[in-house]
Amino acid sequence: MTYPxxxxxxxxxxxxxxxxxxxxxxxxxxxxxxxxxxxxxxxxLLERKxxxxxxxxxxxxxxxxxLAQTLRALERDGLxxxxxxxxxxxxxxxxxxxxxxxxxxxxxxxxxxxxxHVRSLARAQADYDEAD
Amino acid sequence: MTYPxxxxxxxxxxxxxxxxxxxxxxxxxxxxxxxxxxxxxxxxLLERKxxxxxxxxxxxxxxxxxLAQTLRALERDGLxxxxxxxxxxxxxxxxxxxxxxxxxxxxxxxxxxxxxHVRSLARAQADYDEAD
DNA sequence: CAGTATCCTCATAGATACTG
DNA sequence: CAGTATCTATGAGGATACTG
Numbered sequence: 001m002t003y004p005x006x007x008x009x010x011x012x013x014x015x016x017x018x019x020x021x022x023x024x025x026x027x028x029x030x031x032x033x034x035x036x037x038x039x040x041x042x043x044x045l046l047e048r049k050x051x052x053x054x055x056x057x058x059x060x061x062x063x064x065x066x067l068a069q070t071l072r073a074l075e076r077d078g079l080x081x082x083x084x085x086x087x088x089x090x091x092x093x094x095x096x097x098x099x100x101x102x103x104x105x106x107x108x109x110x111x112x113x114x115x116x117h118v119r120s121l122a123r124a125q126a127d128y129d130e131a132d
Numbered sequence: 133m134t135y136p137x138x139x140x141x142x143x144x145x146x147x148x149x150x151x152x153x154x155x156x157x158x159x160x161x162x163x164x165x166x167x168x169x170x171x172x173x174x175x176x177l178l179e180r181k182x183x184x185x186x187x188x189x190x191x192x193x194x195x196x197x198x199l200a201q202t203l204r205a206l207e208r209d210g211l212x213x214x215x216x217x218x219x220x221x222x223x224x225x226x227x228x229x230x231x232x233x234x235x236x237x238x239x240x241x242x243x244x245x246x247x248x249h250v251r252s253l254a255r256a257q258a259d260y261d262e263a264d
Numbered sequence: 265c266a267g268t269a270t271c272c273t274c275a276t277a278g279a280t281a282c283t284g
Numbered sequence: 285c286a287g288t289a290t291c292t293a294t295g296a297g298g299a300t301a302c303t304g
Contacts, residue, residue: 017250019172019243022193026246029253031168033246036277039166040151052286061154063278068287078256089285090284099252106245110238111151114165118149118158120231124210125157168296184266195298200267221265222304268303276296282289 029077033103037062037070042096042104043111045080049095079103161209165235169194169202174228174236175243177212181227211235 017026032038040059044050050058056067071094074080079100085091096104114121149158164170172191176182182190188199203226206212211232217223228236246253 015248015251017247019247020176020190020192024250025254025257026250027192029246029250030171030243033242034166034168034171036163036166039162043151056286058152060152060159064287065279066277069277076257076260077253078260084286088284090287092286099249099256102249103242103245106238106242110165110235110242111162113235113238114158114161115149115151116147117231117234118156118161119147121161121209122157124231125208128208128210188266196267197299198297201297216266219265220304222267224266266304268301270301271299273298274296275294277292277294279292280290283287284285 032070032073032077033079033107035070037066038074039107039111041067041070041074042079042100042107045094045096045100046104046108049093052092052094055094074100164202164205164209165211165239167202169198170206171239171243173199173202173206174211174232174239177226177228177232178236178240181215181225184224184226187226206232 017024019026019030021027033042037059040062041055044055044058052067052071055071056062056064059067062070071080071082075082078097081095081097081100083093083095085093149156151158151162153159165174169191172194173187176187176190184199184203187203188194188196191199194202203212203214207214210229213227213229213232215225215227217225
């Protein structure tokens with residue numbers, strides 16, 4: 001019985017990125033996923049596929065420019081898919097790719113944690129502010 | 133045997149935040165945790181407590197200004213604790229609070245996912261760029 | 265060592281108007 | 285409906301110098 005040769009150290013390093021290196025590609029992805037709007041877009045699509053206007057209406061405070069820009073970046077990263085139907089008026093759907101679903105699941109966990117711990121977090125802020 | 137009264141709908145809503153509302157406190161926390169530097173600081177402290185200079189050296193590209201600012205925000209949110217020792221030269225340690233440990237664990241999962249999927253993500257970008 | 269203070273710039277992001 | 289184009293400006297963020 002044969003096993004695949006274990007990777008050399010150099011190969012092993014390339015198999016995984018390192019977000020702590022400013023020049024690593026993972027840092028760019030991290031900046032998309034961990035961006036003000038990226039996280040909310042991924043979280044919104046976790047529920048189901050959405051149209052452009054649905055996303056715009058759901059995500060409070062986002063501008064059309066930033067929504068388009070965010071969608072484009074995440075599409076380029078292979079996390080979301082854009083489906084355009086050639087009808088009048090235009091109809092476009094955005095949905096998570098299989099890769100995006102894995103990623104968005106973890107984003108959702110984090111967003112969910114924040115939402116369910118809002119009281120503890122608010123208390124911490126109040127304590128901090130009170131102590132000068 | 134008595135049970136606590138189930139919360140009214142209004143109370144139930146207040147028990148949890150909603151990051152999709154621009155004015156909700158959770159949006160502010162989300163902006164800290166899902167920030168360019170916040171995520172990397174939380175991830176770095178997941179390993180162990182660190183000194184200011186250790187964090188600065190570990191997180192490629194961060195400026196001292198942004199590190200100080202990020203640490204302050206996360207400390208105010210109750211996610212990290214600052215321990216200052218009155219010695220010369222100064223010695224300051226940063227560590228996760230119990231609340232921060234829960235949060236940072238989820239941040240770490242997401243960072244880890246990105247790092248281990250770097251090749252798929254790079255491939256997706258290349259495909260996207262190639263297709264005009 | 266662990267910051268703070270100051271200045272500066274340039275990119276992010278908002279507003280508005282327009283279009284296929 | 286789903287964007288794009290253009291303009292603007294706010295402030296995030298970097299560089300530098302200084303300090304307890």
